[in-house]
Amino acid sequence: MEIEAKLHALGLALPEPMRVSGMKLPFAPVRVRGNRAFISGAGPLNADGTLAEPLGKVGADLTLEQGYAAARLTGLVILGSLKRELGDLDRVTAWLRVFGMVNVAPGFTQTPSVINGFSDLILELYGTERGTHARSAVGLAELPLRIPVEIEAEVEITG
Amino acid sequence: MEIEAKLHALGLALPEPMRVSGMKLPFAPVRVRGNRAFISGAGPLNADGTLAEPLGKVGADLTLEQGYAAARLTGLVILGSLKRELGDLDRVTAWLRVFGMVNVAPGFTQTPSVINGFSDLILELYGTERGTHARSAVGLAELPLRIPVEIEAEVEITG
Amino acid sequence: MEIEAKLHALGLALPEPMRVSGMKLPFAPVRVRGNRAFISGAGPLNADGTLAEPLGKVGADLTLEQGYAAARLTGLVILGSLKRELGDLDRVTAWLRVFGMVNVAPGFTQTPSVINGFSDLILELYGTERGTHARSAVGLAELPLRIPVEIEAEVEITG
Numbered sequence: 001m002e003i004e005a006k007l008h009a010l011g012l013a014l015p016e017p018m019r020v021s022g023m024k025l026p027f028a029p030v031r032v033r034g035n036r037a038f039i040s041g042a043g044p045l046n047a048d049g050t051l052a053e054p055l056g057k058v059g060a061d062l063t064l065e066q067g068y069a070a071a072r073l074t075g076l077v078i079l080g081s082l083k084r085e086l087g088d089l090d091r092v093t094a095w096l097r098v099f100g101m102v103n104v105a106p107g108f109t110q111t112p113s114v115i116n117g118f119s120d121l122i123l124e125l126y127g128t129e130r131g132t133h134a135r136s137a138v139g140l141a142e143l144p145l146r147i148p149v150e151i152e153a154e155v156e157i158t159g
Numbered sequence: 160m161e162i163e164a165k166l167h168a169l170g171l172a173l174p175e176p177m178r179v180s181g182m183k184l185p186f187a188p189v190r191v192r193g194n195r196a197f198i199s200g201a202g203p204l205n206a207d208g209t210l211a212e213p214l215g216k217v218g219a220d221l222t223l224e225q226g227y228a229a230a231r232l233t234g235l236v237i238l239g240s241l242k243r244e245l246g247d248l249d250r251v252t253a254w255l256r257v258f259g260m261v262n263v264a265p266g267f268t269q270t271p272s273v274i275n276g277f278s279d280l281i282l283e284l285y286g287t288e289r290g291t292h293a294r295s296a297v298g299l300a301e302l303p304l305r306i307p308v309e310i311e312a313e314v315e316i317t318g
Numbered sequence: 319m320e321i322e323a324k325l326h327a328l329g330l331a332l333p334e335p336m337r338v339s340g341m342k343l344p345f346a347p348v349r350v351r352g353n354r355a356f357i358s359g360a361g362p363l364n365a366d367g368t369l370a371e372p373l374g375k376v377g378a379d380l381t382l383e384q385g386y387a388a389a390r391l392t393g394l395v396i397l398g399s400l401k402r403e404l405g406d407l408d409r410v411t412a413w414l415r416v417f418g419m420v421n422v423a424p425g426f427t428q429t430p431s432v433i434n435g436f437s438d439l440i441l442e443l444y445g446t447e448r449g450t451h452a453r454s455a456v457g458l459a460e461l462p463l464r465i466p467v468e469i470e471a472e473v474e475i476t477g
Contacts (some may be wrong), residue, residue: 096351097356111460134356139459144270300424301424302429302457
């Protein structure tokens with residue numbers, strides 16, 4: 001429970017599963033197969049699983065700093081999904097691939113600085129060796145439900 | 160041939176390979192390595208391999224319902240590619256990752272409801288255990304040839 | 319050193335690591351785990367690691383041909399990262415997945431012809447068997463630092 005102890009020490013809590021009414025979502029938040037876990041695209045949520053505001057486009061509805069905070073919150077959402085699927089976050093032995101998508105206003109190109117909110121959290125919790133990941137951080141035309149950030153990932157786990 | 164029997168029972172046929180003239184496509188529809196199969200981004204096709212209309216942007220040129228139908232058709236295209244590569248669709252032992260891209264008109268954010276056309280088909284054919292997948296469903300600025308939907312995926316296969 | 323000999327014969331050199339000031343990039347260009355190497359999204363660079371011009375959107379700031387050249391240059395950037403990580407480019411035993419993102423002007427849909435600049439280079443160097451890959455080539459709303467092309471990939475390597 002090393003990772004959860006760290007979360008606790010940082011004063012961070014994992015949110016409840018996403019609670020969005022009237023929307024069919026026929027897929028798994030995390031798909032595990034052998035030592036591989038594929039993580040579905042996730043966005044920022046409040047502690048109770050409702051969508052975290054502000055919604056909209058970074059560079060218009062959100063500042064860069066608000067985008068960074070949304071990406072960090074998305075990290076907690078993904079850790080919450082991993083915790084529910086794996087039981088213990090220490091079972092993640094390596095972060096592999098992170099695909100960071102930013103809901104951009106036209107002309108907003110500082111997408112890496114937004115997704116840093118996610119990467120910084122993962123490195124803070126897992127350290128350099130386990131936490132290092134390959135990454136893209138790019139600007140999307142639209143994201144579901146007007147979330148400002150969506151992140152999908154792949155991690156290696158132990159049985 | 161369980162999956163093909165199901166397709167037959169549902170009255171669904173797998174389309175021919177994509178037939179687009181004057182376009183060099185130096186990549187494989189499916190790349191197999193060991194028990195992993197990577198599926199290239201595919202869009203909706205008619206039975207003869209030509210592009211399925213309507214083309215364009217969901218939320219402007221296509222309704223949500225037409226987008227759903229395009230995503231379901233894209234599922235048949237991908238199954239056609241897998242059938243040609245693997246010989247038998249029963250060799251797919253687990254759907255792992257689905258990345259759904261919707262060609263969006265500005266402001267169209269119901270991308271998950273579009274990509275459900277794909278996920279619903281896969282779950283219908285493969286059932287929950289094999290068919291469940293991690294997924295993202297996002298809005299792209301432009302897609303090749305103005306296709307309304309493009310989906311790439313990774314599946315696990317048996318030798 | 320077969321691949322490097324081919325690069326030399328073609329008169330191609332691998333650029334230095336990306337040199338961008340004032341930007342925190344908390345991730346690895348290549349993440350290796352077992353026989354898998356995940357390659358972070360990369361864009362075109364000059365030999366000294368600075369951003370290669372022209373920057374901007376294909377279909378407005380760049381022609382299709384300039385986009386193709388940018389994608390080919392991105393291939394050299396990725397090979398440079400793999401060389402630094404693996405020591406020898408011959409250790410890449412199979413290209414698996416290529417995700418090609420084009421910074422598009424509205425209405426530019428010839429994204430596959432742009433990303434061909436990357437695929438053609440890889441096939442030229444690695445041949446059909448090792449070089450064949452699954453691929454998507456799509457249009458993004460914005461890319462970091464206004465780069466015209468960004469490509470991420472996964473390859474199989476030998477120990």
